[in-house]
Amino acid sequence: MIALADYEFFRRLLKGRSGLALPDDKQYLLESRLTPVMDQFGIQGFAQLAQRLRGPDAREIEDAVVDAMTTNETFFFRDRSPFETFTSFVLPSIARARPAGQPLRIWCAAASTGQEPYSLAMCLRENAAIIGGRKVEILATDISHVALERAKAGIYSQFEVQRGLPIQHLLKYFTKSGDQWQVNADIRAMITYRYLNLLDSFVSLGRFDIVFCRNVLIYFDPPTKSDVLERISKLMAPDGHLFLGGAETVVGLTDCLRPNGDYRGLYHLKGSTDGADAPAYRIAAPAPSPAPPAQPTAAFPPPQPHPARPADAQARQTHRPPRYFPPRGANEFGG
Numbered sequence: 001m002i003a004l005a006d007y008e009f010f011r012r013l014l015k016g017r018s019g020l021a022l023p024d025d026k027q028y029l030l031e032s033r034l035t036p037v038m039d040q041f042g043i044q045g046f047a048q049l050a051q052r053l054r055g056p057d058a059r060e061i062e063d064a065v066v067d068a069m070t071t072n073e074t075f076f077f078r079d080r081s082p083f084e085t086f087t088s089f090v091l092p093s094i095a096r097a098r099p100a101g102q103p104l105r106i107w108c109a110a111a112s113t114g115q116e117p118y119s120l121a122m123c124l125r126e127n128a129a130i131i132g133g134r135k136v137e138i139l140a141t142d143i144s145h146v147a148l149e150r151a152k153a154g155i156y157s158q159f160e161v162q163r164g165l166p167i168q169h170l171l172k173y174f175t176k177s178g179d180q181w182q183v184n185a186d187i188r189a190m191i192t193y194r195y196l197n198l199l200d201s202f203v204s205l206g207r208f209d210i211v212f213c214r215n216v217l218i219y220f221d222p223p224t225k226s227d228v229l230e231r232i233s234k235l236m237a238p239d240g241h242l243f244l245g246g247a248e249t250v251v252g253l254t255d256c257l258r259p260n261g262d263y264r265g266l267y268h269l270k271g272s273t274d275g276a277d278a279p280a281y282r283i284a285a286p287a288p289s290p291a292p293p294a295q296p297t298a299a300f301p302p303p304q305p306h307p308a309r310p311a312d313a314q315a316r317q318t319h320r321p322p323r324y325f326p327p328r329g330a331n332e333f334g335g
């Protein structure tokens with residue numbers, strides 16, 4: 001059992017360290033997630049754990065507590081439609097708007113164990129003709145060291161590869177190793193993994209054409225959601241694209257972003273175009289070009305500045321009323 005005062009201590013700690021907003025009745029969640037941490041550090045009970053966390057050598061235990069409290073649920077091509085939107089609409093409009101040779105920059109901001117960035121990498125491989133030989137940089141970040149280690153290894157159980165991954169992709173992009181499957185090295189090399197806490201400054205990451213920040217804001221309270229969204233918006237290219245999870249929205253949280261009028265879960269900077277100046281790409285994928293496939297990037301070089309939007313593109317900007325508003329983001333823990 002956890003005493004009320006200790007529970008309040010953990011709630012404050014988690015809110016301050018990771019943004020996790022625990023409602024006032026989730027003691028059982030702490031108990032189930034933190035018992036292994038207490039075992040790991042030889043700590044007897046929550047009172048002692050709270051005491052150790054107040055002490056001078058708290059950092060290592062604090063990291064383990066924060067990590068254990070993250071929910072890393074994810075799977076390949078989760079919700080499917082964001083990846084369809086990515087492939088059929090976002091990639092063509094971004095590729096068309098960027099000069100040849102300019103790398104496309106994608107940030108997967110809560111990458112968990114890697115299924116989301118690997119799904120993006122596979123989409124890019126499958127649609128190399130759209131990208132037209134440009135380099136693509138995928139930065140995948142998360143607060144969980146444990147999840148990041150798994151993501152980097154790219155090794156998944158039979159159960160995990162059966163969740164959302166088309167069999168053709170499994171056979172094409174994975175290698176069986178015992179009873180597990182590993183993402184092939186060329187796909188792994190397309191992604192740079194880094195530790196990043198969304199509560200900390202991330203301005204040094206540079207500018208991104210596409211941001212995936214899915215199924216993490218649900219754990220934050222509204223002021224934290226607003227703050228993270230506004231800081232993400234500052235990193236987005238003027239015609240950039242932001243994907244949020246199905247239970248997440250920008251509505252009521254920030255004036256910097258707006259939903260796309262046509263594609264659920266997709267958001268843009270307020271006042272920017274929906275990419276409606278690329279109608280051909282909305283109907284069918286562009287004819288394959290003889291361009292070479294996208295180059296994998298091993299490192300994550302300093303960002304390239306994006307050119308200013310041309311005046312005619314600015315003039316074509318439209319702001320259609322959004323057709324879809326996702327449900328207001330209830331905290332997954334019921335808060």
Ligand SMILES: C[S@@+](CC[C@H](N)C(=O)[O-])C[C@H]1O[C@@H](n2cnc3c(N)ncnc32)[C@H](O)[C@@H]1O
Nearest residue numbers: 018070072074110112143144197198214215216
């Ligand atoms: C439910 S998973 C979502 C994974 C993936 N984006 C998806 O939609 O399938 C949420 C992830 O957010 C991460 N996370 C939670 N708080 C975070 C924070 N403050 N900064 C960065 N990542 C965080 C967790 O570690 C976890 O891996």
